[in-house]
Amino acid sequence: MxxxxxxxxxxxxxxxxxxxxxxxxxxxxxxxxxxxxxxxLITLPLWETPLSDLTSVRILYHLRLVGIYTIVAVGLNLLIGYAGQVSLGHAAFFGIGAYTTAILTTRAGWPPWVGIPAAMLIAGAIGLVLGSIVLRLKGHYLAMATLALGIIVFVLFRELHWLTLGTDGINYIPPLSLPGLKITSRAGQYYFIWTIALLVLLFCSNVIDSRVGRALRALHHSEVAAAAMGVDVALYKVRVFTLSAILAGLAGALFAHIQTFINPSAFYIDLSIMLVTMVVVGGMSSIWGAVAGAATITFIRPIVGALPRWFEDVPDWVKNYSNYEALVFGLILVLTMVFMPSGITRSVTDLLKQRRSPFNNPFRKRRWE
Incomplete structure (x- = not known):
């Protein structure tokens, strides 16, 4: 036949x-x-409603944060999920981007649409230099080195008062703008941020489907095998680290312009832990999972912040405990690794495939017997 x-x-x-x-x-x-x-995303602002009285914030503000954190998470996903290089210090590059554009726009008088690319350039240059050093390490040694990097940069933000104004922070950062157009409304900032986020997602998706993406996957599985196949291991590791630093700097710059005020406390190690949690929850080796992870963690944060007010008849030490966020994020991280190691996106996709399969549906299985 x-x-x-x-x-x-x-x-x-x-x-x-x-x-x-x-x-x-x-x-x-x-x-x-x-x-x-x-x-x-285009129609979502039309549905804007207040959150509960416990949080007293607007959904649109959190949606802007989701877009910003998506940009960082997708870059961190390239580094951790695809290249297999762990970083616990990306809050440093996020903060470098924020402080760069804040200093340039408040002191040098640069417009935000020039300060943001400058922030990306500075964050990328620092990422290139530091990545060339720390990426010689592997495994938990690399994780500890990047963790130390994040702490060092945080201390510099706090102590270099002549540059960063220390704990007083930098105020009166101008809002987002384009040549001849100031983007002051929340809806306008929302569309601007998510336009950039979608472009970043598409760019990184194309990177993964290219020869570079195949090289990163080879690095993740085995650096020795990748080198045997002709992949320049050191070069690709530094490149992906630099790219993730550039994206973190971009996100930090956008964050500074929607907050209009920054200080060192916003870029402590807690932020690095939160970013890694977003990557794990959304799904490592999943570009679009960065959106799911960023959205999940961003909308959990105000709920976590309201936890002390939920407890009335509890001991004072429970009410006065201030680090609920790190506790909850750690718990989410552990539960995700145990029950959904592939992340939300991959787990939901696999579940839908199983439900559609005639071999897993008890009502359709009879037709095959």
């Missing part, structure tokens, strides 16, 4: 027809996902 499969003709150098249609279908599904996410 003649086979129904499409085979590549002998001597042909191009891909098989089935491969071309498969690639076309994958691209169509990906573009459909981007389109649906874009439509959802």
């Amino acid at each position: 003649r086979s129904l499969t499409t085979e590549q003709p002998a001597g042909s150098s191009g891909p098989a027809k089935g491969g071309r249609w498969s690639a076309f279908g994958d691209g169509l599904r990906r573009n459909r996902l981007v389109l649906l996410v874009s439509i959802f």
